[in-house]
Amino acid sequence: MLCQVFPQQYDQQLADKQQRLLGLVPSMADKLQVFASVPAHFRQRAEFRIWHTPERLFYAMFDPANPKHPVEIVSCPMAAESIDNLMTPLLEAIGQQEILSNGLFEIDFLATLSGEMLVTLIYRKKLDDQAWSSAAQSLREVLPIDHIIGRSRKQKILLDQDFVIERLEADHQAWWFQQIENSFTQPNAKMAQNMLAWAREQSRDINSAGGDLLELYCGNGHFSIALADLYDRVLATEISKTSVKSAQFNLTKNGVENVEVIKMAAEEVSQALQGQTFNRLADIDLSSYQFNTIFVDPPRAGLDDLTRQLSSDFDHILYISCNPETLARDLSILEQTHDVMAAALFDQFPYSHHIESGVLLKRKPT
Incomplete structure (x- = not known):
């Protein structure tokens, strides 16, 4: 689906x-x-492969019946509205900066009911820490993103933190939970x-x-x-x-x-x-x-x-x-x-x- x-x-x-x-x-x-x-709009987590063509990037998923051919994902109504609304402007902004788009393999989103958004950009190549951090910071200034992480093999770049804080309510009470990027949370x-x-x-x-x-x-x-x-x-x-x-x-x-x-x-x-x-x-x-x-x-x-x-x-x-x-x-x-x-x-x-x-x-x- x-x-x-x-x-x-x-x-x-x-x-x-x-x-x-x-x-x-x-x-x-x-x-x-x-x-x-x-x-x-029920998922607070979403992960997408990024497909590169000579003209552009696009989000991709793979049909198990045809796993070698990417299916372009323009929007994802399974994902939280905050994720769904962010997908297109984020990829457009990334496409305008080579330091962010070159070698980009996957984008992961982690959102909360309480309003935070964490985005992880995953690469096939080693990143220039300072240059990448500067470009990633520019994304935070123009898009509704609280935290951005850059990952490649044996490399993890944080602008600030690698978690969000979720607020869950039940039985007339509320609790706060740290949810760490790349760790299990209830989606x-x-x-x-x-x-x-x-x-x-x-x-x-x-x-x-x-x-x-x-x-x-x-x-x-x-x-x-x-x-x-x-x-x-x-x-x-x-x-x-x-x-x-x-x-x-x-x-x-x-x-x-x-x-x-x-x-x-x-x-x-x-x-x-x-x-x-x-x-x-x-x-x-x-x-x-x-x-x-x-x-x-x-x-x-x-x-x-x-x-x-x-x-x-x-x-x-x-x-x-x-x-x-x-x-x-x-x-x-x-x-x-x-x-x-x-x-x-x-x-x-x-x-x-x-x-x-x-x-x-x-x-x-x-």
Whole structure:
């Protein structure tokens, strides 16, 4: 579809996703909430190849059915309006300066609901730092761009910073999140707000009596921070050093003091809770936590055997999934010990086969 939207087809496509998800996880049938996306201008991130002809440059994407031939992209109604409106004037301005256009391979956009715009220009050749920076600064002076980054192999030029600050609202509250260029962020920010609201609703229901939360795969603290006030304490883990640093920045930015973020893989957390010692936990007393809920948001591969076993030891499991097939596999095991209490489909990626979902499980009575 290459950036196109089809609003007249959206409801049917969403219904098809719902049917597919319920076919994989029938136990969701009477519990599923469906969160529809806005049908256009829903992506806060966009990446485009730049194609060079003797006469001009143009944005290009490639049809999987014909991957050797570029398709010109004049506009992208999937992208946030701020991105869509910037695309043409930006490329025209770049085309007028050889230092900016020569060797340009790709342009990436990162926008926020709160109004910031970061643009990354990626090149096949090494850049002249001073000359490129001067030319890039001229773009900021005439276009609605807050931050520009120049990249080539083993080179990264910053005019100021490599991140934006997003403001997300849910459940009558708001939080600020640092989103770093070239790192994972939720692309559909309005849907991300629905996900936070749903996770807060489930946490409020299951944790009214108090208790602590263990979160695996916490990223930049997206859920940890939004859920912190609903738990006594939160221990959040993440394997990416960049994401851990960003999560710590976000904790300070939001004034959250009851969340501890550590750099550990999910498998290591499982081992630590079984008594294995790790230097990274030297200052953390795991035995002092009263965990009653685990929150997992794994990659497409889903949970590994050890993490599934760890999850089954908790009274409540909050599971955010980006792959319904691996979710179904994991639930086929977790439902031996837990019941599905609530479920949600978040249409993070309209007009695609991708399904983002959430499930709350509660331990079966003994």
